[in-house]
Amino acid sequence: MGESQVYNDKVMEHFFNPRNVGELEEPDGVGRVGNPVCGDIMKMEIKVSDGRIRDIKFMTFGCGAAIATSSIVTELVKGKTIEEAMEVTNHTVAQALGGLPAPKMHCSNLAADALHRAIENYRSRQNRT
């Protein structure tokens, strides 16, 4: 039909077929960012062994960009070491999606933050034991 879209095809593909949606049975780390005032809430759960993210799941309340960024960040870091995962930024996530509309770059681009919170949560649990 040729109508121009707000989001590119890759963003739409992740929105309609999000990867790794859900919750883990016994997560090693949980991260949550956002609030209803901002409009998006993201929750990331990770399973870690030998310093690598073996499994990751997300739950997101938010717009198309929020859901797509959540989805792609799980793909980007699954199997990566937690150090590598910490290097993934919101900017990397937006780039991996081939870009996001300018107004969405800040508020809805929180997936890497949610991931980092999950890793920090994992690390603090490690320090406690």
Place this chain on the structure above:
Amino acid sequence: MREVYLDHAATTPVHHEVAALVEEHMLQVYGNPSSLHRFGRRARAAMEEARERVARAIAAEPEEIVFTSGGTESNNLALKGVAIRAGRGHLITTQVEHHAVLHTCEALEKQGFPITYLPVDRYGRVTPEQVAAAITADTVLVSVMMANNEVGTIQPIAAIGAICRERGVLLHTDAVQSFGQLNVDVRSLSVDLLTLSGHKVYGPKGVGALYVRRGVRLAPLMQGGGHERKRRPGTENVPGIVGLGKAAELASRDLPERARHLAAMRDRLTRGIQEKIGDVVLNGHPTERLPNNANLCFRYVEGESVLLALDSKGIGASSGSACTSGALEPSHVLMAMGLPHDLAQGSVRFSVGRQTTAEDIDYVLDVLPPSIGRLRAMSPLYAERVPEAPGACVTEEG
């Protein structure tokens, strides 16, 4: 793919009779209405006939109609025109106006005109008593929309009009959404200024009108020729004006039948959604609302994601108003009504039109439930909901 347009509050498809008349006047009645010759006289005659049609549709006199480029300009002309002509003075409006009124008020505020923004109740209504209490010796104008563009709530304009008359204050109403859905009669409403737009009533875009009651003086927004009784300079948009005239005539002729059809389609949609999808909140007034408007919050999901899902199925609806989608703030209207943020983020406005069919509605009722289900399945707010507390707002815990 089937396409269903349910965004008539944003704009409407042009009526074929209107389109035919616009085309004819573009191609054949091309004179400048200010010209003395026959070509000009033909254009002027067409324009004056349109003026009569618009006037008749709202029970006004033809000389009380000023043609403009649309609702935004009419609202600007009403507010700035009165305020600047008065030179000073206080204005009263509501927190739920269209941005064409709210932002005009903000601009006037910067120029030193004090403005009162009246709060609304949870249905989006102001009361005549609130208006009466806000009027001071300095008040020059009250501007309250006839019905809200987002939630469809109808304001008690006739009662507000009676108060304004008694207190000697001018009243403007933005009737852009109401026209073609409600009876708009400037005499029984007791309004002094009233805004109309062509494209919301199956007319062309880029044309509107401002009703200016005889005797009300306005400063023009622009300087130029003496068109429109020195209130709006510039060669008139004759094809657009003729189209607006026809659209206005059809809107008032077909009003009862149209309003019945709109309400029937809207009710089929809201009833169906409430039956098939749980945790849905209808925003706006339950009965005092425009017949075409259903503004709904699907709890635990965000509005834009619903719109994307609907769009992928060929359905056009909107979240908040078209002017704000793309912005991240929730609707100022829903916030003024006191909705919690997470709920306000989830609002979707469906607005049916004269050509909407029961099959269109049933198609929406088929595709919407699985889309909402899919989005809820990935929403942390849905996973954490407390189903035993209807009406409770689920918010982020620190």
